[in-house]
Amino acid sequence: MGAMKIILSPAKKMRKHTDDLAPLGMPVFLEDTKQILAWLRRLSYAEMKKLLACNDSIAGQNFARFQDMELAHALTPAILSYEGIAYQYMAPSVFEERQFTYVQEHLRILSGFYGVLRPMDAVVPYRLEMQAKAKVGGTKDLYEYWGDRLYREVVDDSRVILNLASKEYSRCIEKYVTEKDTYITCVFGELEGEKIVQKGVYAKMARGEMVRFLAEHEIEEPEEMKSFDRLGYRFCESRSSDSVYCFLK
Numbered sequence: 001m002g003a004m005k006i007i008l009s010p011a012k013k014m015r016k017h018t019d020d021l022a023p024l025g026m027p028v029f030l031e032d033t034k035q036i037l038a039w040l041r042r043l044s045y046a047e048m049k050k051l052l053a054c055n056d057s058i059a060g061q062n063f064a065r066f067q068d069m070e071l072a073h074a075l076t077p078a079i080l081s082y083e084g085i086a087y088q089y090m091a092p093s094v095f096e097e098r099q100f101t102y103v104q105e106h107l108r109i110l111s112g113f114y115g116v117l118r119p120m121d122a123v124v125p126y127r128l129e130m131q132a133k134a135k136v137g138g139t140k141d142l143y144e145y146w147g148d149r150l151y152r153e154v155v156d157d158s159r160v161i162l163n164l165a166s167k168e169y170s171r172c173i174e175k176y177v178t179e180k181d182t183y184i185t186c187v188f189g190e191l192e193g194e195k196i197v198q199k200g201v202y203a204k205m206a207r208g209e210m211v212r213f214l215a216e217h218e219i220e221e222p223e224e225m226k227s228f229d230r231l232g233y234r235f236c237e238s239r240s241s242d243s244v245y246c247f248l249k
Contacts, residue, residue, distance in 0.1 A: 002156030003105050004220060006211065009169040010111045011084025014125035016076055023077045023122030024104070028153060029115035033071060036113060036128070036145075039136045040066045051132050062127045075122035078109055085201060086164075089208030089231075092119070099215040107211060108154050110169040112142045116153045131168050143172060151176035162186070162222060164207040183243060184222050186210060188233055190249040196239060206231055206247065 027033060043051065048066075049059035079092045092103070100120070109117040112130040117123065128134065130142050139145040150172045154161060161177070163170050163185040170185070177183045188206035189196040209230045219225060225245065226235040233247040240246045 002158030002160075004158050004160040004162060004222065005154050005156065006107045006162045006214065007154060007165045007170065007173055008086065008107060008109050008207065008211065009165045010078075010109055010117075011082035011087055012127060012129070013083040014081050014123075014127075015083055016081070016125055021077055021080065021100075021120070023075050024120035025118065025122070026072075027078075027114045027117055027121045027123065029149070030071065032145075033114050036134065036136050037066060037069060037071065039134065040128070051134060052127055052129075053132075054127075058127065065126065069124055069126070071124060072122075073124075075124060077120045078114075078117040078123045079103065079107075079119035081123050081125065082109070085204040086208035086211075089205045090211045091208075095215065098218070099212075102215040102218050103211065106214070110150060110165055110172060115146055116150050129168065130172065146172055148176040155181060160184075160222060162225070164210055182222065185244050186225075187244055187246045188249075189246070196246065196248070202231075202249070206233055 040048070045059065045063050048063045049056070052059060052062060079087070095103070103119045107119050109119065110130070111117055112132060112134070113126045113128040114121070114123060133141050134145070135141070136145045154173060159180050160182045161173065161184070163173070163183065174183070186207070187196065187198060188203045189198040210225070210228055213228050213230060214225065217224065222245070228235065228247060232249045236246045236248045239248070
């Protein structure tokens with residue numbers, strides 16, 4: 001029996017947390033991550049900066065990170081290592097045990113570097129976005145490198161995928177969804193005239209808050225999400241469909 005799966009983007013900012021909970025496992029695609037790391041280590045500083053499309057201090061930090069990276073040491077559970085807005089609003093550091101149990105079963109974090117992560121998988125801080133033009137193993141980019149493997153890893157017997165990821169990440173899954181799957185994208189927006197506008201920061205807050213809501217209520221069916229009412233959002237029936245759940249402020 002499968003369980004509904006929730007997909008979420010990672011965050012660019014990460015921290016190392018060694019005083020917290022111990023990880024429960026290693027990422028499923030660790031061998032692929034090793035290949036990506038080997039490719040990254042061959043880049044010059046200038047190439048790294050171009051690949052990450054970032055400033056000097058971030059390029060320098062990550063150039064050094066990748067050179068010294070030990071994929072099996074000083075590890076933090078993924079859900080506690082990402083520091084972005086969605087994770088701040090999810091607030092996993094104050095989860096109770098049953099909320100950790102819920103996310104470990106249901107939540108999957110998509111990553112350019114690790115592919116797919118369960119919340120309690122062991123990770124090290126890295127920076128590599130899915131849209132980076134990393135030509136690992138002769139591929140043109142990370143979308144081609146990962147292919148349909150992320151979808152195959154996420155989908156299970158339930159065939160239900162709840163998309164709380166950004167377009168950059170959900171693309172890896174969406175492309176391979178079949179008609180056997182129930183794939184629902186959550187939109188968090190506000191009405192401007194007749195148009196629904198999603199504002200980046202607010203959407204990220206709401207995605208994190210939604211994960212917390214799902215975990216607190218141990219939700220197993222998409223239908224039950226419709227009662228989400230945090231941060232001023234309410235489910236809007238008239239603008240929703242079987243594949244898009246729209247929450248408006």
